[in-house]
Amino acid sequence: MTLYKKLLTDYNTELNHSGMNGERLATRLYELSKIGSLESGGITRLGYSTEEKQAKELVIGWMKEAGLEVTMDGAGNVFGRLEGKENGPTIMSGSHLDSVPNGGNFDGPLGVLAALEVVEAWKATGYTPPVPYEVAIFSDEEGSRFNSGLTGSEAFMGKLTNEYLDQLFDEEGKSFDEVIKTYDSNREKFLTPSSKNKDIQLFAEVHIEQGKVLEKQEQPVGVVTGIAGPAWMEVTFEGKAGHAGNTPMDDRKDPVIAAGMFVSEIEPLPRKVSDSAVATVGKLNVHPNGSNVIAQKVELMVDIRDIKEEPRDKLIDLISEKAESIAKQRGIEVTWNLNTKVKPLPIQEELQEKIAVVMKELNITPTYIPSGAGHDSMILGERIPVAMLFARSKAGISHNPEEWTSLDDCVMSVHVLKRFLERVMEER
């Protein structure tokens, strides 16, 4: 069954109101799904690849059909502009079209198509927004090509440096400069931020949840409360290697025991700082990792996140104190350092409340969800007010061909986005 047919199977056509058309949205999701499609049903559409470019060109065509004025900046970011009744600061909405290898069809495209669908609905109902509105496609959000991420939005905000770009090579060994030539771009254009970024009053992004909260709450759409900035803490416990047979239990300095205690004892700590904080040890390596050898050392990484900086940093403290107290208790050495520390982005409560009001009007019970993953909104949010909506993900799966959001939920996310944007524009 094609993605189009699958989306339409259980679509509730009563959602086709206020200018919205589920079939159009399904058609576009389906057309995009053909670019970089794999037998798995998933797609590989890496940042700055031919596939990402084709996907942008397809959407640019739709933008033009809808009457938008299309521009592209030096980073390959695409903007489709609809003029408002008056001039003034722009309202922008969008997301990205690139994917991880063997990724899904909703992570990114839903946000771009939702922003465009708002224009289609306005056209259908004869609505002209009071201020200019732009649909944005940011390049290379996933960063799977250069092991980076958020390249388009960072360029847009003028955050990239020569030093950073110098170290980017794709898997084939192509430098960043070689790759962006295919976009008729170059370093200079890339590093010149768009003057556009100073003119935006609000950026709103629709994205799939990539989690299971909405599924549990049985709600189609949720309000994002903030975007968690990850801190990556590298911890090394160093003990004393020895023979697993000839070293009595009381004469050991076994770093595996210390690491085991650490992993299990930090598990309750996030709840102590906030409801949204999380800490994860997903990477752990034992050295020398021999069956009959007491290990010399254990290196592990703790991924620590929260949507607010203060509890996140409190959690970093609690976790590092735990590492030190366990090392002391076990008589072994510990070192730790933070090798990544991204500022979390809390979303203004006023904007969250505006979304919640719109949701209630549409009979949705507002569910407030922190975003654990990074998004283009996180980068724009450093200097621009942002609002973010999550659409329900089936089983919380993402970055996977199984990624799924029902057409009902996709359309509902557009209804919420549209009403919210109208409200913000009219209230100015």
Added chain:
Amino acid sequence: MTLYKKLLTDYNTELNHSGMNGERLATRLYELSKIGSLESGGITRLGYSTEEKQAKELVIGWMKEAGLEVTMDGAGNVFGRLEGKENGPTIMSGSHLDSVPNGGNFDGPLGVLAALEVVEAWKATGYTPPVPYEVAIFSDEEGSRFNSGLTGSEAFMGKLTNEYLDQLFDEEGKSFDEVIKTYDSNREKFLTPSSKNKDIQLFAEVHIEQGKVLEKQEQPVGVVTGIAGPAWMEVTFEGKAGHAGNTPMDDRKDPVIAAGMFVSEIEPLPRKVSDSAVATVGKLNVHPNGSNVIAQKVELMVDIRDIKEEPRDKLIDLISEKAESIAKQRGIEVTWNLNTKVKPLPIQEELQEKIAVVMKELNITPTYIPSGAGHDSMILGERIPVAMLFARSKAGISHNPEEWTSLDDCVMSVHVLKRFLERVMEER
């Protein structure tokens, strides 16, 4: 400084009594250390290598000089025989001359040279043993060539099979058959056990401790109470992979937490079954092992040892119960299986006591030590009474160029061995 000079530096020449000569022992340790020597000060003398053969030939020369009648069996094991006043069951002592890659100069050679030194001392004092005595060199104890181990002693006891030998290849891809050709041997000879093994009344082995118990007790030599048979338990905790940012703490099935609890909670269990039991997790792998991914599964290996089978098996039960209770508590799957289970070899208490009596006569406080590592004695011990002595290891280091046992301790181990052998022979 040469090994010879280093050994002699702090040698207490008062230990040169009862026919013993420390300088001779030091010379022989030094001459052996030249075969397969490395710049590190260590040696690489793998089983069935040219180096192991050279080392055997060197010792065979000394055996012949001492008047022993030398034979070699199909497995390359060497026996130097001294006839006794009467015929009858033989008393045997020895060890091995092969090493691990970049190994030390005492693990193996000390046991062979100690057994030969007893003959030298008897010669010097004009003593003829009441029964025949043989000095043994077993081939390929470490097993570093074929990733096996104890090959010589197993062949001697008739424990090898064609199936087992079929799967042995060295790092260069040479089959077992090709390699043993260099010993003028072949499969048939190899698989025919020596009739000698039926004629042995006792096998006694001197070996370095490879642990730190004697160093702590400040004793030169200790009594081995048994040889721990390892059981290797493979444990897999399987949870549910997820996004480290988007999965709330309360909605996780994280196998790393379960593995961490398991590792730390099994640590106190060995003490519950015996003073000598040990359990070690030295090998642990997380999948997929990504910094920002809640792991799907953790595979780990528990090395469980004791010198007696009953407490060792009790410990296996306690550890497997712990794996299951933690998995249940964390709501994740666990599977475990034993992929190695070697029978421990307890050493007869009567023989331990005989050694202890001799030690006291020599002003040594008997220290009773379980051997966590396997030795040729473990294989012979399945059908022959064995006794084993440990000589003090500096800092417990072995399988390493830093391996060290002082000449005082080497000579003292020969004094104990010699008196013990005489006592056993005379008491028959």
